[in-house]
Amino acid sequence: MSSTNEPNDLPEVSEAAAGQEPIDLGRIVRHEPAADDPILSDPVFEVSDLSVFYDDYEAVRDVTMSIGHRRITAMIGPSGCGKSTVLRCFNRMNDLIPGARVAGKIAYHGEDLYAPHVDPIEVRRRIGMVFQKPNPFPKSIYDNIAYGPRVNGVRRGLDDIVEEALVQAALWDEVKDNLKGNALALSGGQQQRLCIARTIAVKPEVILMDEPCSALDPIATAKIEDLMKTLARAYTIIIVTHNMQQAARVSDRTAFLTADVDENGVRHGRLVEYDRTTQIFTTPSDKRTEAYITGRFG
Numbered sequence: 001m002s003s004t005n006e007p008n009d010l011p012e013v014s015e016a017a018a019g020q021e022p023i024d025l026g027r028i029v030r031h032e033p034a035a036d037d038p039i040l041s042d043p044v045f046e047v048s049d050l051s052v053f054y055d056d057y058e059a060v061r062d063v064t065m066s067i068g069h070r071r072i073t074a075m076i077g078p079s080g081c082g083k084s085t086v087l088r089c090f091n092r093m094n095d096l097i098p099g100a101r102v103a104g105k106i107a108y109h110g111e112d113l114y115a116p117h118v119d120p121i122e123v124r125r126r127i128g129m130v131f132q133k134p135n136p137f138p139k140s141i142y143d144n145i146a147y148g149p150r151v152n153g154v155r156r157g158l159d160d161i162v163e164e165a166l167v168q169a170a171l172w173d174e175v176k177d178n179l180k181g182n183a184l185a186l187s188g189g190q191q192q193r194l195c196i197a198r199t200i201a202v203k204p205e206v207i208l209m210d211e212p213c214s215a216l217d218p219i220a221t222a223k224i225e226d227l228m229k230t231l232a233r234a235y236t237i238i239i240v241t242h243n244m245q246q247a248a249r250v251s252d253r254t255a256f257l258t259a260d261v262d263e264n265g266v267r268h269g270r271l272v273e274y275d276r277t278t279q280i281f282t283t284p285s286d287k288r289t290e291a292y293i294t295g296r297f298g
């Protein structure tokens with residue numbers, strides 16, 4: 001088991017944090033990890049002053065944060081604050097969006113992820129992604145999992161790779177007698193676990209998840225959350241979620257983003273606060289975080 005904090009319910013917000021003072025929209029709290037914070041000694045990603053543009057529109061501004069090895073990091077915040085935009089920067093998926101451009105730096109194990117010599121295909125192999133809507137290929141369960149390894153030139157041992165990925169994704173027992181069956185015939189929750197297995201099959205280090213449970217019912221969601229906690233023993237996970245309880249249940253760290261409106265009336269996403277998940281949900285430092293987690297805005 002990872003060192004995940006696993007509160008079952010959202011902790012109560014402290015009385016002090018729940019004060020009714022006006023929200024200071026101008027203040028940005030930059031979390032500086034404590035000197036003994038393991039994220040400092042073992043970061044997978046170090047994001048510095050990251051801004052993301054779609055053509056001339058600066059969708060996200062000045063994000064600085066480090067992502068710890070084999071941790072679950074959640075990104076929460078109101079719609080349009082740039083969570084998915086930031087998530088896509090971690091595996092250069094924004095490269096595929098016409099007009100998208102990144103400024104600032106993301107270091108992956110100390111290497112600039114956006115340096116000219118870096119191959120984005122290899123980046124996406126090491127840093128996989130699971131999307132909101134399960135998106136299996138219209139192929140058999142087996143071929144869905146074997147697809148990535150085959151593309152990477154693997155010809156031998158595919159049966160073992162398929163089995164291992166399905167076991168890790170907690171799907172093996174449900175599909176082992178039906179590997180030739182069409183993946184699209186699985187339930188939504190099974191399809192999402194299949195997509196996780198497909199991601200795992202190419203042996204990534206990091207799994208990015210963009211609202212992986214938003215199309216699923218509570219039982220399927222609980223299975224994916226359990227799976228995430230198990231996977232965090234071996235993988236670094238970053239999840240975007242609208243579900244604060246989910247962030248509180250599964251993550252070690254939580255980043256709260258919001259969108260500020262500038263003097264021209266244009267909205268820009270900002271990282272407001274980034275800290276241990278228990279800290280964010282019990283004693284947040286910023287009034288905007290507190291307002292969001294207590295349901296007063298967003």
Ligand SMILES: Nc1ncnc2c1ncn2[C@@H]1O[C@H](COP(=O)(O)OP(=O)(O)OP(=O)(O)O)[C@@H](O)[C@H]1O
Pocket residue numbers: 054059077078079080081082083084085086097269
């Ligand atoms: N491909 C795109 N082209 C232009 N603008 C975009 C594109 N994708 C996102 N944006 C804009 O960037 C801003 C941030 O969007 P993003 O989807 O990252 O936010 P989000 O916090 O993930 O939102 P949601 O929670 O609703 O999914 C929004 O103003 C959005 O309209």
